[in-house]
Amino acid sequence: MSRRPEPVQVIKQRRDAALNSLVHGVPYISFLGVTFDRRGDELTAVLPFDEKLIGNQMLPAIHGGVTAAFLEITAVIGLSWQMLWNDIENGEVDEMALPRMPKTIDFTVDYLRSGLPRDAYARARVNRSGRRYASVHVEAWQDNRQRLFAQATGHFLMPQRGE
Amino acid sequence: MTDSKVALISQFFAAMPHFKALGMELGQIGDGKADISMAYDERFIGDPETGVISGGAVSALMDTSSGAAVMCHPTGTMGTATLDLRIEYMRPATPGQRITARAECYHVTRSVAFVRATATDEDTTRPVATATGTFTIQREKGVLK
Numbered sequence: 101m102s103r104r105p106e107p108v109q110v111i112k113q114r115r116d117a118a119l120n121s122l123v124h125g126v127p128y129i130s131f132l133g134v135t136f137d138r139r140g141d142e143l144t145a146v147l148p149f150d151e152k153l154i155g156n157q158m159l160p161a162i163h164g165g166v167t168a169a170f171l172e173i174t175a176v177i178g179l180s181w182q183m184l185w186n187d188i189e190n191g192e193v194d195e196m197a198l199p200r201m202p203k204t205i206d207f208t209v210d211y212l213r214s215g216l217p218r219d220a221y222a223r224a225r226v227n228r229s230g231r232r233y234a235s236v237h238v239e240a241w242q243d244n245r246q247r248l249f250a251q252a253t254g255h256f257l258m259p260q261r262g263e
Numbered sequence: 264m265t266d267s268k269v270a271l272i273s274q275f276f277a278a279m280p281h282f283k284a285l286g287m288e289l290g291q292i293g294d295g296k297a298d299i300s301m302a303y304d305e306r307f308i309g310d311p312e313t314g315v316i317s318g319g320a321v322s323a324l325m326d327t328s329s330g331a332a333v334m335c336h337p338t339g340t341m342g343t344a345t346l347d348l349r350i351e352y353m354r355p356a357t358p359g360q361r362i363t364a365r366a367e368c369y370h371v372t373r374s375v376a377f378v379r380a381t382a383t384d385e386d387t388t389r390p391v392a393t394a395t396g397t398f399t400i401q402r403e404k405g406v407l408k
Binding site: 169172206 | 278279280281282283284305306307308309310311312316317318319320322323324325326327330342344345346347348349350351352355
């Protein structure tokens, strides 16, 4: 017996609700003003420019620490999202009780050019995700997707089930 | 370090928008060394379940103290920008406690500065995180040949 596929709106609503509770649970993400665009399972982190993000008033340029934080947020959410995806698709995610987030072990940021006073975007790629450890790479750009202003690689400790 | 240089560096950070946004405070500074701290603030929480400060906020503190250490180097630096920063997180910072990053610029060339930094909470015997970074140096003309 074949099951009819779920209506598209139901699927979208479930995915967006899971993403929302994942992102809005973290105060620091809201503090920086970072949001996530979702297309299917692909996430793009968006950092809208704001005066408070400036580190060099003369240029002006985005603070290097903001860039590092933006990339790290993108990596942690990207990794959590991938971890949750199958459960979301099977309707097994309880938005009120999302599992614990991965913990950053180390994070290395490569600053390629200064962050301009405009919006920035970033995408994470999970290069390896095991039961205990994960390795994630992140790319960030502003006006041109091909001209990265920073990239980063980090290792993460995965949350253990029932922990 | 001369009083006028200390004053100049203090002014520079006091005017920096993101330094103010995170409520950072400049502590002791000396030749190639800088301490910067940040009070516990619920807006900077990264793990809602435990109330632990986000790694990103610790990174921002590390980057700022490292940049300050470069500016404090006695060979005279007009400005600096981060080239590379690696942070290792050893343990979660205890919620409610102030975090202090101590950075040391231990070597410079004409155009590159090498820095390491350690972040602690009120238990200074067990570091929260360590960082190593390389920074660009913009020199004043004729200061270092």
